[in-house]
Amino acid sequence: MILRPVRDDEEDAETVRMISSAALGASRTLPGDAPAGGSAGAGAFAGDDAARQRGRTRHLAATDPGGCWIAQDEEAGPLGAVLSSRREGTWAMGLLAVLPGAQGKGVGKALMARSMAYGTACLRGVVWGPPHPVAARTYRRAGFTLHPAMALDGVVDPSGLAPLDGAVHPGTPRSRDMMDSVDRRTRGGAHGPDHEELLRHHRLLVVDDLAGSGYCYVRDGVVELLAATSRRLATRLLTAALLTMPQGRAVRVSGLTAEQEWAVDVGIAAGLSVANAGYVCLRGMRPPSPYLPSPSFL
Structure with missing residues (x-):
């Protein structure tokens, strides 16, 4: 497995969208996504929403190339993706997604470590955590305080x-x-x-x-x-x-x-x-x- 930066192009933007969609379809709600069937509908990725998701990826790939990564296998292809940014001392991770078949194999851990390294110099950090016990454990072990959220x-x-x-x-x-x-x-x-x-x-x-x-x-x-x-x-x-x-x-x-x-x-x-x-x-x-x-x- 290798980690490479997300490129500011339509091909990589679509790759990140497909990884996110597949992860959501496996009931692994991602940071920034609504539950399957929810009105926020990031799982549907249809029409304008798909364009918005690709636009977000290209925007962050352009402004924060050091915080946006794709994990891929030489034979299997893309396995996961992470998108994060730095803004005036605040680091934010808006997406961490791993394909269902690659989950539990260290892909997410490697992506998160690379993203957090990008935010090392930041005084503040924020992540949108899904209602999943593995995600909650991961973010807590990384030093984040978990504030239960409502919708x-x-x-x-x-x-x-x-x-x-x-x-x-x-x-x-x-x-x-x-x-x-x-x-x-x-x-x-x-x-x-x-x-x-x-x-x-x-x-x-x-x-x-x-x-x-x-x-x-x-x-x-x-x-x-x-x-x-x-x-x-x-x-x-x-x-x-x-x-x-x-x-x-x-x-x-x-x-x-x-x-x-x-x-x-x-x-x-x-x-x-x-x-x-x-x-x-x-x-x-x-x-x-x-x-x-x-x-x-x-």
Whole structure:
């Protein structure tokens, strides 16, 4: 087995997508993926979603070649993949996937070790951990604190949501500096170039007034990433995001730790169900709040 960097091309992007899909199909829910059949639907990889997954891979291969690797066998071909990034002292691993036939043979361990070596100089680390005992054990042994996470699922009942207490506006690329500032305050480091990739596939909602600032990415029934300088503004953003969902469409909001009770309250008011959904695994940092991580960019 050899490890090689993920190339910024369509062939490697499709290879990573296929590895992820196969691993998910074997009931090995991956960091950043919804459970099979969930509305976040990373397992389906159809249409725009497949393009988004390939775009994420190419984006990270271009910005973080040292954090993105494919494990392959000379005869069997690709076995697994990992995608990770460094942003202002924060290392994040958004994907670790191994083909079913290669699991339990040290492939995942080798990929994770190479990815973590890329983040050695970072003060903070974050991983989206699936609800799988092997993954939880692996991340804990690697020094991460496991914060049990929840997800909100269902169809929004707008009648239960309180009226917005202020303005929410569509965001643009000009919102980048504001979003980086909010990132630094909530998670210790800006997402930087990741915002460019998120903007390609998501609608952006922002608040920026005398009370503070915040932003939220929304796509196809999914709240992808939310950060704000106060719970009040975060509540406003999440409420606005849920109200923009198509009527009758199943939605998903994931990555809620105990520090995000404000989000749980909004979800319950909207008639969404609350369920356990893996872990937000952190090293060198407390759970960001008010903050809902992106499954892809954390």
